[in-house]
Amino acid sequence: MNKLGLDWQLVEEARNHAKEIAYFTQAFIDKHTTVTVERAVCRLIGIDGVDEMGIPLANIVVDHIKENGNLGKGVCYYLGNTMIETGLTPQKIAEEVAFNKLDLTKLPGNDIFDIRVKIEPVVKKYLRIIKENKLQRDEYLKQYGEKSGPELYVIVATGNIYEDVTQAVAASKQGADIIAVIRSTGQSLLDYVPYGATTEGFGGTFATQENFRIMREALDEVGKDLGKYIKLVNYASGLCMPEIAAMGALERLDVMLNDSLYGILFRDINMKRTFIDQYFSRVINSYAGIIINTGEDNYLTTSDAVEEAHTVLASQFINEQFAALAYLPEKLQGLGHAFEINPEVENGFLYEVAQAQMAREIFPNAPLKYMPPTKFMTGNIFKGHVQNALFNITTILTNQKIHLLGMLTEAIHTPFMSDRALAIENANYIFNTMKDISNEIEFKKDGIIQNRAREVLEKGNNLLSEIAKEGIFETIEKGIFAGIKRPQNGGKGLENVFVKSETYFNLVLELMIEELKEE
Numbered sequence: 001m002n003k004l005g006l007d008w009q010l011v012e013e014a015r016n017h018a019k020e021i022a023y024f025t026q027a028f029i030d031k032h033t034t035v036t037v038e039r040a041v042c043r044l045i046g047i048d049g050v051d052e053m054g055i056p057l058a059n060i061v062v063d064h065i066k067e068n069g070n071l072g073k074g075v076c077y078y079l080g081n082t083m084i085e086t087g088l089t090p091q092k093i094a095e096e097v098a099f100n101k102l103d104l105t106k107l108p109g110n111d112i113f114d115i116r117v118k119i120e121p122v123v124k125k126y127l128r129i130i131k132e133n134k135l136q137r138d139e140y141l142k143q144y145g146e147k148s149g150p151e152l153y154v155i156v157a158t159g160n161i162y163e164d165v166t167q168a169v170a171a172s173k174q175g176a177d178i179i180a181v182i183r184s185t186g187q188s189l190l191d192y193v194p195y196g197a198t199t200e201g202f203g204g205t206f207a208t209q210e211n212f213r214i215m216r217e218a219l220d221e222v223g224k225d226l227g228k229y230i231k232l233v234n235y236a237s238g239l240c241m242p243e244i245a246a247m248g249a250l251e252r253l254d255v256m257l258n259d260s261l262y263g264i265l266f267r268d269i270n271m272k273r274t275f276i277d278q279y280f281s282r283v284i285n286s287y288a289g290i291i292i293n294t295g296e297d298n299y300l301t302t303s304d305a306v307e308e309a310h311t312v313l314a315s316q317f318i319n320e321q322f323a324a325l326a327y328l329p330e331k332l333q334g335l336g337h338a339f340e341i342n343p344e345v346e347n348g349f350l351y352e353v354a355q356a357q358m359a360r361e362i363f364p365n366a367p368l369k370y371m372p373p374t375k376f377m378t379g380n381i382f383k384g385h386v387q388n389a390l391f392n393i394t395t396i397l398t399n400q401k402i403h404l405l406g407m408l409t410e411a412i413h414t415p416f417m418s419d420r421a422l423a424i425e426n427a428n429y430i431f432n433t434m435k436d437i438s439n440e441i442e443f444k445k446d447g448i449i450q451n452r453a454r455e456v457l458e459k460g461n462n463l464l465s466e467i468a469k470e471g472i473f474e475t476i477e478k479g480i481f482a483g484i485k486r487p488q489n490g491g492k493g494l495e496n497v498f499v500k501s502e503t504y505f506n507l508v509l510e511l512m513i514e515e516l517k518e519e
Helices: 008-029 035-043 057-068 075-086 090-098 112-144 161-174 209-226 238-250 260-267 271-288 296-302 309-325 348-362 381-398 417-433 448-470 472-477 507-518
Strands: 032-034 151-156 178-181 231-235 255-257 291-293 336-338 369-371 402-404 497-499
Touching: 008 271, 008 309, 008 448, 008 472, 032 035, 032 271, 035 057, 035 075, 035 238, 035 271, 035 507, 057 075, 057 090, 075 090, 075 112, 112 209, 112 238, 112 271, 112 507, 151 161, 151 417, 161 178, 161 209, 161 417, 178 209, 209 231, 209 238, 231 238, 238 255, 238 260, 238 271, 260 271, 260 296, 260 309, 260 472, 271 291, 271 309, 271 472, 271 497, 271 507, 296 309, 296 336, 309 336, 309 348, 309 448, 336 348, 348 381, 348 448, 369 381, 381 417, 448 472
Parallel strands: 151 178, 151 402, 178 231, 231 255, 255 291, 336 369, 369 402
Antiparallel strands: 032 497
């Protein structure tokens, strides 16, 4: 596919710059761990629940080690050693720590080999659960078939998981293929994961493992009635990226919003902290067969979509390489972009087509996530419906895959069921009546669309070259992405980053990578 006449040598050059950026950053990642990485390990070896004050036991164990021992050794060391000394399970150990009956840091230390041998069966038990979930998803997709065209993605965001279920089931029956449960405003800044089913939330519903289970069960049930597999989305981002990825893996989520740059730029999370967290979360997602969605679309909400389009492309290249380092195959790399050019711009639609086609050609195997117009939606529902129709046309014309439906009531309120029904009807009409248009259309040689794509690619490559010379941390400090500057040692969460000791090990990560390398 080369409708745009792109310079593929330039594409390769851009990829190599992105690879250099990712490898340099990975060298930093590999030397460090964080509290949420270690809490994710706790969750993946069976530690669950909260104490009488509602504090997650995973937090209690990790904070106990942080305050009394050396978290740089990793929780695998302390839990495995305690299992040898006490014969207790990880869950029982966590409960004893919560009641101040056990100090993991004061026990005699055993040989690292013996500790690894002791904890390995527990790790493998929970990895089997994740593998079984992946096989279950594959079985559903084999039974029902997988949609070949764009998948219709809609959101529910009531704050109440049971009301979310009602809306999600309705949307599924209306024709949605993917349901995203929008996370409650501010949860990304909580350095713990709430527990249990939640019935209150502002701007969305808390991401908890029980909420994941409830929605997964409901979508499986309606999917059986409809004869299709409904995919479930949540957010492995913020200060608890790997923990939420672990919960999603254990409850068979299918797609996770998963991008460090989003948290750095839009939530002021420390960049060092979140790059470390992102790596483990992406390995977990890869192991679980979960598609990640990256957040490049957000850049265009704070910067101009015409002037800064190249930053979206540069970020896509970087995210592709970070994903590869986390053993995430192309089929799980849902790189993001958006239809966000001001509708008053002359030939703006042509620029939108150029950007979308360019992403499709450069990342041909990625299930690209295409986001609808939001920034220039005014509350005029009639104009908004037309803007969404143009967005739908771009999707079918350029073969996008994960298609987040635009709502005609964007900028007015959270969508009603009827709003979703109209959005689905709009998309289905266009996707059907223009089904094969991509195969019928070619772009004028050296025309507006081709020239625009070449311009964005050239600028994107130049930016990647600069980032490769300076490093991603320094680039973010300068405000290159989304026009937002963040300091390397500022933001939230840096105090919970720890240098790994020489004896550090994370057996969950090791065993996942071992299997992923074999696939």
